[in-house]
Amino acid sequence: MYRYDGYDQQMLAERVAQFRDQTKRYMDGQLSDTEFLPLRLQNGLYIQRLAPMLRIAVPYGMLCSRQLRKLAYIANHYDKGYAHFTTRQNIQFNWPHLNDVPDLLADLAEVEMHAIQTSGNCIRNTTTDQFAGVAVDELEDSRGYCEIIRQWSTFHPEFAYLPRKFKIAVCGTAIDQAATQVHDIGIYIVKGPNEEIGFRILAGGGLGRTPVIGQEIFEFVEKKHLLTALEAILRVYNREGRRDNKYKARIKILVKETGVEEFQNKVFQEWELIKDSALMLTDEELNRCLGFFNSPDYDDLPDSPAALIENLRNDLLFAAWHTQNVKPHKKSGYSIVTLCFKETGVAPGDVTDRQLEQIADLADQYSFGEIRISHQQNIVMADVQQDQLYELWKQLKTGAMASHNLGLLTDVICCPGGDFCALANAKSIPIAEAIQRKFNDHEELCNIGEMNLNISGCMNACGHHHVGNIGILGVDKKGEEYYQVSLGGSSKNEASLGKIIGPSFAQEEIPDVVENIVSVYKDKRHEGEKFIDTYNRIGLDPFKEKVYAKAD
Numbered sequence: 330m331y332r333y334d335g336y337d338q339q340m341l342a343e344r345v346a347q348f349r350d351q352t353k354r355y356m357d358g359q360l361s362d363t364e365f366l367p368l369r370l371q372n373g374l375y376i377q378r379l380a381p382m383l384r385i386a387v388p389y390g391m392l393c394s395r396q397l398r399k400l401a402y403i404a405n406h407y408d409k410g411y412a413h414f415t416t417r418q419n420i421q422f423n424w425p426h427l428n429d430v431p432d433l434l435a436d437l438a439e440v441e442m443h444a445i446q447t448s449g450n451c452i453r454n455t456t457t458d459q460f461a462g463v464a465v466d467e468l469e470d471s472r473g474y475c476e477i478i479r480q481w482s483t484f485h486p487e488f489a490y491l492p493r494k495f496k497i498a499v500c501g502t503a504i505d506q507a508a509t510q511v512h513d514i515g516i517y518i519v520k521g522p523n524e525e526i527g528f529r530i531l532a533g534g535g536l537g538r539t540p541v542i543g544q545e546i547f548e549f550v551e552k553k554h555l556l557t558a559l560e561a562i563l564r565v566y567n568r569e570g571r572r573d574n575k576y577k578a579r580i581k582i583l584v585k586e587t588g589v590e591e592f593q594n595k596v597f598q599e600w601e602l603i604k605d606s607a608l609m610l611t612d613e614e615l616n617r618c619l620g621f622f623n624s625p626d627y628d629d630l631p632d633s634p635a636a637l638i639e640n641l642r643n644d645l646l647f648a649a650w651h652t653q654n655v656k657p658h659k660k661s662g663y664s665i666v667t668l669c670f671k672e673t674g675v676a677p678g679d680v681t682d683r684q685l686e687q688i689a690d691l692a693d694q695y696s697f698g699e700i701r702i703s704h705q706q707n708i709v710m711a712d713v714q715q716d717q718l719y720e721l722w723k724q725l726k727t728g729a730m731a732s733h734n735l736g737l738l739t740d741v742i743c744c745p746g747g748d749f750c751a752l753a754n755a756k757s758i759p760i761a762e763a764i765q766r767k768f769n770d771h772e773e774l775c776n777i778g779e780m781n782l783n784i785s786g787c788m789n790a791c792g793h794h795h796v797g798n799i800g801i802l803g804v805d806k807k808g809e810e811y812y813q814v815s816l817g818g819s820s821k822n823e824a825s826l827g828k829i830i831g832p833s834f835a836q837e838e839i840p841d842v843v844e845n846i847v848s849v850y851k852d853k854r855h856e857g858e859k860f861i862d863t864y865n866r867i868g869l870d871p872f873k874e875k876v877y878a879k880a881d
Contacts, residue, residue: 330391330699331476331621333441341438344445348372349431356428371451373444374430378751383422383430384447385437389457389475389499390418390702390709394689397700399440401685407433412685414678416742416793417496418456418702419447423749445483450491450578452482452563457499458506459703460665462622463711465657468518469526471501473619474555477610480618481556488563492570493578495563496535508704508820510534510543511796513580514562521549528555532562533584533592536790540826541581544589546596553610560608561600565592625697625712630662633715640719647722649771650733655718664715666696668708668725669732669740673765676758677743678706687728695721704793704820705742705781707735737774738782738847739765742793746786746803747810753786755803755810760784760839767840768847777847780860783818796820798860799846800827801839812839816846816872817864830873845875 333341348368355365369375373384385400392400400420404412407429413421425433437443446453455475462470478497482488488495500509501518509515515531528550534543550558562580569587571577584592641648656665668688671677680688688708692700695717696710703709708730713721725731734740741764744750746757761784768774783797794800800815812834815827834842849872854863864872 330393341443345431345434345438348434352431370449373447375448377749380424381427383425383444385420385442385444386447386454387419387702388454388479389472390459392700394692394698396440396442397685397689399436401682403433403436404682411679411681414702414706416704417454419454450493451489452495455479455497456507458502459701459709461501463658463665464502465659466503467501469501470622471499471518472622475499476621477618488567491567492572505822510824511536511820515543527551530558533581535579535581536793536795538576538788540795542824544584546593552615554604556608556610557600557604560603561596564599565595627660630714632661637715637718647719650722650731653733653735662715664713664718666710666713667735668730669735670730671734671740672732673762677741677761684728684730691724734774736779738768738777738780739774742783744785744791750786752789753803754805755786757784757786757792757803760801763840764843767844778859795826797827804833806833810836814842816869819861828869830869831877842876846872849875
């Protein structure tokens with residue numbers, strides 16, 4: 330895990346002091362709302378429906394136990410006792426007082442954290458697979474490259490005011506869990522013609538009002554040219570991206586309107602100018618950044634120890650949790666554990682201060698003091714000994730963190746929606762809860778199998794509804810909240826955008842709509858088929874007929 334040096338700490342301290350002065354001047358009436366707007370956005374501060382919201386950067390989703398305890402302190406002292414995990418592996422606080430934010434940022438700086446570039450038209454937090462470094466299907470650990478991109482992009486003088494916000498994801502695993510193809514830039518770690526490791530780079534992906542799958546710009550880039558290739562793409566976008574219309578300002582619109590071949594030609598022309606510049610990564614710099622992510626001091630342990638097998642045999646609840654929430658690890662005798670918080674009555678992504686404290690303690694005890702935030706708004710403990718899984722599970726139960734529905738229908742991805750966000754057209758959290766209440770039988774959830782359901786309260790798509798197997802979007806219909814349903818989305822390797830099934834539904838109709846969709850899948854599926862496979866085989870019409878026949 331990257332640790333800040335003296336320069337990093339000094340930079341953060343000066344940034345906090347600067348924002349403290351800016352906030353004081355604003356509150357004293359010396360800065361107008363318009364003047365304060367870019368200053369607060371540069372420090373992750375939004376004005377939401379009921380209170381300010383502060384988004385904290387969590388690079389590539391990694392946190393140590395010391396940082397978790399500080400976040401718990403902040404949730405308790407500056408918020409209402411909880412925080413919210415986002416689909417970009419960040420964490421948000423929904424109730425800070427404006428005059429407390431400088432103190433909050435100072436507290437974050439003590440544990441090498443900040444809110445810089447979590448908002449505004451800049452390069453945002455770089456994300457990756459939550460299993461990076463431990464996945465059995467990994468070509469190479471992606472976290473070091475994420476750190477290189479973080480250091481390059483933070484305070485980049487040319488890209489501080491892009492036409493629109495800009496998001497980058499890096500994937501090093503065979504199975505894409507980073508939604509790589511729906512980012513402004515998506516980077517896959519691949520093998521080149523001579524079996525050397527490098528990068529395949531896409532551009533022009535994104536969700537929001539106009540969802541688009543990214544297009545290949547570089548088939549293969551050597552490691553040393555990672556930053557020069559990214560810089561070339563950003564330069565073209567910064568120069569030619571629309572600034573006259575924010576709805577057409579994302580790079581996806583530029584690539585679409587320019588055409589991928591012409592956009593690629595422009596990037597290659599730019600790349601030739603800078604390819605061999607000082608931006609080229611040296612072996613020394615690569616080794617420095619990759620060296621922050623060496624494997625921890627693993628013990629030599631056998632796989633599937635006798636104690637684990639016995640506990641799985643004797644405790645059915647533990648066995649159910651193990652089946653859903655425990656994944657294989659590249660190191661013998663270890664497992665990857667995902668803590669799922671998706672229970673009825675708990676807003677997806679929310680975590681309390683007490684849970685943060687307990688997670689920190691458990692991370693110290695069971696996973697080398699580190700955790701990751703997943704794109705699905707869950708927590709990952711990446712390095713748990715298999716002979717300690719049963720004891721970990723028992724402790725998770727005491728903190729209401731042992732839900733065993735990971736990857737199932739009720740493991741809902743959900744934005745804060747109209748309960749908090751000023752941009753939302755409709756509430757998201759009550760929809761998630763209603764669906765969870767409808768499908769509260771674990772045996773039936775397991776029978777349905779792998780299925781992701783994503784909910785967004787508006788077209789900004791913070792809940793990634795476009796790439797949900799089932800996607801739900803809140804819409805405004807003559808001043809009332811309604812919900813549009815789409816099917817067939819996926820953020821995996823064969824990424825796809827969901828298709829809207831038809832007219833929108835009232836809030837109270839949504840659980841029955843989902844039930845009807847599920848019933849068609851169960852009736853039509855072949856043995857071993859997941860929902861997305863059945864949908865791709867039979868198409869939209871059978872689902873549409875069932876849903877609207879019921880409505881009639």
